[in-house]
Amino acid sequence: MKTLSSIFILTFIFLLSYNLAFAQNIAITMDNPNSEPTPLLNPEIRDKKILSILEKNHLKIVLFVQGSQVDNPQDRALLARWDHAGQIIGNHTYSHLSINEITEEQYEQDTLRNEKLLQSYPNFKKIFRFPYLKEGDTITKRDGFRKFLHEHGYEMGSVTIDASDWYISERLEKRLAQDPNADITLYKEYYLQHIWNRAQYYDNLAIELLGRSPNHTLLVHHNLLNALFLSDLIQMFKDKGWKVINANEAFQDPIFQITPDTLPAGESLIWALAKQTGRYNDKLRYPGEDEAYEKDAMDKLGL
Numbered sequence: 001m002k003t004l005s006s007i008f009i010l011t012f013i014f015l016l017s018y019n020l021a022f023a024q025n026i027a028i029t030m031d032n033p034n035s036e037p038t039p040l041l042n043p044e045i046r047d048k049k050i051l052s053i054l055e056k057n058h059l060k061i062v063l064f065v066q067g068s069q070v071d072n073p074q075d076r077a078l079l080a081r082w083d084h085a086g087q088i089i090g091n092h093t094y095s096h097l098s099i100n101e102i103t104e105e106q107y108e109q110d111t112l113r114n115e116k117l118l119q120s121y122p123n124f125k126k127i128f129r130f131p132y133l134k135e136g137d138t139i140t141k142r143d144g145f146r147k148f149l150h151e152h153g154y155e156m157g158s159v160t161i162d163a164s165d166w167y168i169s170e171r172l173e174k175r176l177a178q179d180p181n182a183d184i185t186l187y188k189e190y191y192l193q194h195i196w197n198r199a200q201y202y203d204n205l206a207i208e209l210l211g212r213s214p215n216h217t218l219l220v221h222h223n224l225l226n227a228l229f230l231s232d233l234i235q236m237f238k239d240k241g242w243k244v245i246n247a248n249e250a251f252q253d254p255i256f257q258i259t260p261d262t263l264p265a266g267e268s269l270i271w272a273l274a275k276q277t278g279r280y281n282d283k284l285r286y287p288g289e290d291e292a293y294e295k296d297a298m299d300k301l302g303l
């Protein structure tokens with residue numbers, strides 16, 4: 001009996017520590033708030049829906065703002081809503097250019113221009129996200145801009161789970177423009193499956209590299225798709241046993257202090273860490289935020 005109960009206790013401790021080591025945490029981060037018109041919901045309702053989903057789930061995220069998309073009176077109201085809701089406002093540059101396409105000097109000016117636009121909001125925080133997740137294609141530019149961020153007191157708003165919600169939203173909007181009665185539940189299913197697939201991919205890669213599951217930061221966009229289905233997305237992660245946490249808590253994970261030594265630099269932080277090992281080569285799916293992986297699948301489903 002004694003042996004049996006100690007085996008039981010040992011098993012219990014093992015399972016508990018296993019669960020602690022591999023319990024997945026995920027935070028949502030959202031890029032590019034905007035008031036572009038879409039079918040189905042007007043821009044203000046769309047924005048308010050996203051905010052209310054976050055509020056219902058008691059979640060605080062980081063909204064990475066591209067200044068040129070919100071530099072008008074109407075969108076100052078949008079930013080004020082996020083600010084009042086206690087959501088963090090982060091810097092995504094003013095013009096949303098790739099650092100690989102302009103000089104470091106221009107990129108720095110564009111970052112400061114955005115800071116000027118956002119800094120009066122009490123919940124503005126010096127946290128930076130690179131447009132297109134591009135972080136420089138030369139060592140000089142990559143390290144120069146990292147130094148600039150550091151000197152200006154910025155933390156990195158890195159992404160661990162990169163996906164193509166923007167592309168699914170684009171296709172959904174196009175379909176609704178042609179057929180306002182289209183069945184949107186099919187887009188929801190596709191979206192949830194897509195994000196779950198990407199989340200598992202990056203989480204498995206992280207466990208392989210780090211021996212643990214880090215706090216994840218998922219990149220999604222401020223669009224119609226998320227106004228409609230962000231709530232289902234959050235519920236899906238909960239149903240799968242993941243814990244959905246606030247973004248500022250997620251960014252405490254030491255993984256976000258790592259600056260991978262890759263060129264061109266950027267993409268998902270986990271992807272860059274994998275690339276840095278040199279061990280993956282062709283096995284590493286290029287994560288570029290393009291439509292290549294989703295187009296055929298969505299075509300086939302008629303979405």
Ligand SMILES: [Zn+2]
Pocket residue numbers: 031032092096130131132
């Ligand atoms: Zn962006």
